[in-house]
Amino acid sequence: GQQVMQIPQYQHVQEGEDFTTYCNSSTTLSNIQWYKQRPGGHPVFLIQLVKSGEVKKQKRLTFQFGEAKKNSSLHITATQTTDVGTYFCAGPKAAGNKLTFGGGTRVLVKP
Amino acid sequence: GAVVSQHPSWVICKSGTSVKIECRSLDFQATTMFWYRQFPKQSLMLMATSNEGSKATYEQGVEKDKFLINHASLTLSTLTVTSAHPEDSSFYICSARVPQTSNQGYYGNTQYFGPGTRLTVL
Numbered sequence: 001g002q003q004v005m006q007i008p009q010y011q012h013v014q015e016g017e018d019f020t021t022y023c024n025s026s027t028t029l030s031n032i033q034w035y036k037q038r039p040g041g042h043p044v045f046l047i048q049l050v051k052s053g054e055v056k057k058q059k060r061l062t063f064q065f066g067e068a069k070k071n072s073s074l075h076i077t078a079t080q081t082t083d084v085g086t087y088f089c090a091g092p093k094a095a096g097n098k099l100t101f102g103g104g105t106r107v108l109v110k111p
Numbered sequence: 112g113a114v115v116s117q118h119p120s121w122v123i124c125k126s127g128t129s130v131k132i133e134c135r136s137l138d139f140q141a142t143t144m145f146w147y148r149q150f151p152k153q154s155l156m157l158m159a160t161s162n163e164g165s166k167a168t169y170e171q172g173v174e175k176d177k178f179l180i181n182h183a184s185l186t187l188s189t190l191t192v193t194s195a196h197p198e199d200s201s202f203y204i205c206s207a208r209v210p211q212t213s214n215q216g217y218y219g220n221t222q223y224f225g226p227g228t229r230l231t232v233l
Contacts, residue, residue: 042224097220098210101155
């Protein structure tokens with residue numbers, strides 16, 4: 001079945017530094033979505049990418065969808081303590097409206 | 112917009128009792144809702160898809176008689192954990208599907224999540 005994998009599983013970042021987390025799907029995706037879950041909270045929708053090679057920015061966050069629509073990345077610049085949390089990517093399953101979530105990248109920021 | 116509420120936010124119960132969790136879409140109608148289970152430091156595991164006016168569809172390995180789902184209206188889905196046991200203790204999260212469109216038409220769904228319910232079975 002469809003698998004969505006994320007690396008790294010954990011990301012320890014010094015405050016102010018940049019980092020990138022990656023998402024890879026075993027199948028081609030019609031779109032890819034990113035969610036953020038703060039510690040003790042619930043997933044919150046961040047963004048959806050639809051087009052091959054699409055790049056979208058939200059302030060210090062840059063999201064990219066691969067040309068083959070099988071991978072995606074999230075790059076955060078000048079990391080802040082507010083960036084702490086787990087970032088999940090998710091892709092729709094072949095049939096229906098269900099999403100397959102990646103394992104998540106847990107981000108810890110060192111002040 | 113697209114606010115989803117969940118009640119209760121936490122519950123502690125004795126083994127053998129049943130627990131009902133409610134998921135409501137507050138400012139939109141949701142024909143489809145989803146129920147997930149999440150263990151500490153792990154990803155979201157889809158349990159079932161709740162469809163308004165019809166039976167829920169369960170993921171492989173999820174006992175439908177154990178986890179009863181009812182989607183009686185366009186704004187409410189309920190999950191009942193029957194005869195709960197300690198191994199059912201977990202974080203249960205619901206979400207509602209919100210179709211996304213652009214000037215080029217429909218292009219996908221996003222999900223808006225409720226705040227979750229932490230169930231502890233003693």
